[in-house]
Amino acid sequence: GDSVTQMEGPVTLSEEAFLTINCTYTATGYPSLFWYVQYPGEGLQLLLKATKADDKGSNKGFEATYRKETTSFHLEKGSVQVSDSAVYFCALSDRMNDKVIFGPGTSLSVIP
Amino acid sequence: NAGVMQNPRHLVRRRGQEARLRCSPMKGHSHVYWYRQLPEEGLKFMVYLQKENIIDESGMPKERFSAEFPKEGPSILRIQQVVRGDSAAYFCASSLEGTGATYNEQFFGPGTRLTVL
Numbered sequence: 001g002d003s004v005t006q007m008e009g010p011v012t013l014s015e016e017a018f019l020t021i022n023c024t025y026t027a028t029g030y031p032s033l034f035w036y037v038q039y040p041g042e043g044l045q046l047l048l049k050a051t052k053a054d055d056k057g058s059n060k061g062f063e064a065t066y067r068k069e070t071t072s073f074h075l076e077k078g079s080v081q082v083s084d085s086a087v088y089f090c091a092l093s094d095r096m097n098d099k100v101i102f103g104p105g106t107s108l109s110v111i112p
Numbered sequence: 113n114a115g116v117m118q119n120p121r122h123l124v125r126r127r128g129q130e131a132r133l134r135c136s137p138m139k140g141h142s143h144v145y146w147y148r149q150l151p152e153e154g155l156k157f158m159v160y161l162q163k164e165n166i167i168d169e170s171g172m173p174k175e176r177f178s179a180e181f182p183k184e185g186p187s188i189l190r191i192q193q194v195v196r197g198d199s200a201a202y203f204c205a206s207s208l209e210g211t212g213a214t215y216n217e218q219f220f221g222p223g224t225r226l227t228v229l
Binding site for chain 2: 103
């Protein structure tokens with residue numbers, strides 16, 4: 001079945017460092033891809049999305065490009081802030097069944 | 113336009129009691145999804161409902177768990193005779209369209225954190 005794999009955390013970075021969180025997926029169809037963020041004690045918020053190959057999603061300085069050839073959707077940010085500390089979930093939605101399938105999440109801590 | 117609403121935000125139950133979790137989707141959304149997040153784990157799909165219909169319950173435990181989305185009112189996730197292993201955060205999401213949409217963007221509520229003593 002469809003699945004999402006993320007790099008394991010926790011990830012600890014200094015403020016203004018470059019961030020990459022790797023995400024790869026397995027899907028039989030042509031899924032939409034998402035990054036969700038969960039701040040401590042809160043629900044999930046959609047961070048960015050891409051619906052077809054080569055699309056780039058971007059929001060709040062974060063970017064991810066839908067790479068069909070490598071089945072990847074890596075999250076990047078050029079300069080992280082303390083306020084970016086959260087858990088990041090890569091996810092896919094297969095339009096055939098409407099489920100969103102989540103990766104296990106990657107915890108990010110940004111220290112001043 | 114209010115987002116997805118869930119209540120209660122926190123729920124404490126003793127073993128054997130019933131837990132009822134409510135979810136009001138975004139205005140105009142007729143598709144509701146429930147997910148469970150166990151401690152230190154990602155979210156796992158439980159059930160997908162449209163108004164008055166269960167579309168996919170493949171992630172729902174066969175016993176003690178049930179869900180409904182009536183014509184009027186919120187969606188309800190019901191857990192009977194709760195056990196400690198049911199302690200988790202339960203998230204509801206809603207979407208405007210389901211199968212066949214150009215993409216299935218789901219908007220999540222803040223979750224209900226269930227603690228079973």
